[in-house]
Amino acid sequence: MLSKRLDKISPSCTIGISSKVKEMKKSGVDVINLSIGEPDFNVPREAIECGIKSLNENCTKYDLVPGITILREEICKKLLLENNCKYSIDEIVLASGAKDAITNTLLAVTDPGDEILIPKPYWVSYWEMTKLVNATPVAIETNKNNDFKLTADLLRKYITDKTKLLILNNPSNPTGSVYTKEELSEIVNVCLEKNIYILADEIYERICYNNEFVSVASLGNNVKDITITVNGFAKSAAMTGLRLGYTASNKKIAQGMSSIQGHLVSHPSLTAQYIGYGALKYCKEDIDNMVKTYKKRRDLITSRLNKMKYVDYIYPNGAFYVFIDLSQVAKKYKYNKSFSIEFCDEFLSKYKVAIVPGQAFGIDEYVRISYACSENEFIEGLNRLEEFILKIMDNCN
Known part of the structure; x- marks a missing residue:
């Protein structure tokens, strides 16, 4: 049954x-x-204080589905200053963790039977999330000699007329590999040519040791338009149990994800959102x-x-x-x-x-x-x- x-x-x-x-x-x-x-x-103390302050002020009622305004504004500032990506607040959707943000993305841009390309090794949940939305996961066999990073030539071999989206995790879980700007540029050019969306999972972007992290969406307005950036607060601000993530995408995709979330979740916990706001604003x-x-x-x-x-x-x-x-x-x-x-x-x-x-x-x-x-x-x-x-x-x- x-x-x-x-x-x-x-x-x-x-x-x-x-x-x-x-x-x-x-x-x-x-x-x-x-x-x-x-x-x-x-979680940094100043971030926690923002959450406590919100509770003392009774910020516990329903709020905007895509997230509280001050947090989305702070995310836009962060994306511009740290990632060289210009977004408006109606292109940001807060979610109950990065997992929820990824699921919202898959629900918004894929249909049953669409193929989603996932380079191996991959984070454990990508494969199962793809199947949950009735899309088809396709594993890309990468090479250890290249630190298991995807290349443009390799990507081309796996594209079919059913390919809808590429998941690109940078820095990578489980390898810790980080893509250079040149490597990303070659990959996104293929996606632009073939009209394929990119889900750029950048949850570990703050934990980058060579100071060379490049956000996919920063590579041009045309690239930004096909990219859904997923990020959050679990890894950078130690907010794992507070479940707070977000997406940055074009307005049409953001509206779609907001509509989906409005029925499934409404919005993430307000207390978590105020703590996330504090983490971005005060805890660098x-x-x-x-x-x-x-x-x-x-x-x-x-x-x-x-x-x-x-x-x-x-x-x-x-x-x-x-x-x-x-x-x-x-x-x-x-x-x-x-x-x-x-x-x-x-x-x-x-x-x-x-x-x-x-x-x-x-x-x-x-x-x-x-x-x-x-x-x-x-x-x-x-x-x-x-x-x-x-x-x-x-x-x-």
């Missing part, structure tokens, strides 16, 4: 692992959690300090990986993940269906460390580690990973 839609989708792997870790900790098991993409910082220094910490951790975790045998990795220039190549280990490890899932399950069970199997991102011989946690935790986690790998390889020699 349930919807056939449920037969098409799989539960979120990362949320599943997180739930399992919480259950283990509740049972008294000491677990190192390197799986979740959640900052270990708190707090955000910059978080990024400095992530960069320090990136340097520490990669230096440790460089000393480990049988592993390789994609050097992350953004976000707070390392995508680790365990293909040498996979050749020796005895598994039934999925190397990465069974490897991660055994690692969690025997070594009490949670990491994410690469299968969740479409590539089975990899695992993802998050360093949005204390240095002691991820270094101890890597020590245990090395011990597990050496045991596997020694048993095979």
Whole structure:
């Protein structure tokens, strides 16, 4: 009697692992959690004060569907100053998290049967979200030698007359790869030529270590017109549980998303919106300090990986993940269906460390580690990973 839609989708792997870790900790098991993409910082104090002030002033009634005016104005300022993208407030739609913003986008621009191009490795929910709106996900096989980044030539090979939209995640989850302006320009030129929308998921854009982040929509007014930029507050301002994201797009798409959201959600929590406003207006220094910490951790975790045998990795220039190549280990490890899932399950069970199997991102011989946690935790986690790998390889020699 349930919807056939449920037969098409799989539960979120990362949320599943997180739930399992919480259950283990509740049972008294000491677990190192390197799986979740959640900052270990708190929401900046000045941002919280804006939320408290809104509650004290009884800002708790229904408001505008696309979001409160002062927050959309602040987002427009941020996009202009930081991303060189000029938007008006009627082109901004606030959503209950970046996930909700992506879903609104897919509902607004796709029809059943449309093909959505998703470069591998991809964030776990893109694939399932596409199926939920009855569109067809098409995986693009990218190359490790290019840090798994999409190229214009590769993109052309996957375009058909059913292609409607390309999802481009920059910086990437899970690889941490960051596109250059030249790389993006070549990709968007193909999309312009073929009349394909671009969903530019830029949720990690503030966490970029080479100071070269380029927003897709900044590459020209014609590019901006076909681009739906998705961003939010979870990663940059540690507002994961407050569920606040947004889109920037042309007015027609924004109106469509607002209409959809008006029926499904109305608008995101007002308290979250006022906190987000405070984060943008008053907390740039707090955000910059978080990024400095992530960069320090990136340097520490990669230096440790460089000393480990049988592993390789994609050097992350953004976000707070390392995508680790365990293909040498996979050749020796005895598994039934999925190397990465069974490897991660055994690692969690025997070594009490949670990491994410690469299968969740479409590539089975990899695992993802998050360093949005204390240095002691991820270094101890890597020590245990090395011990597990050496045991596997020694048993095979």
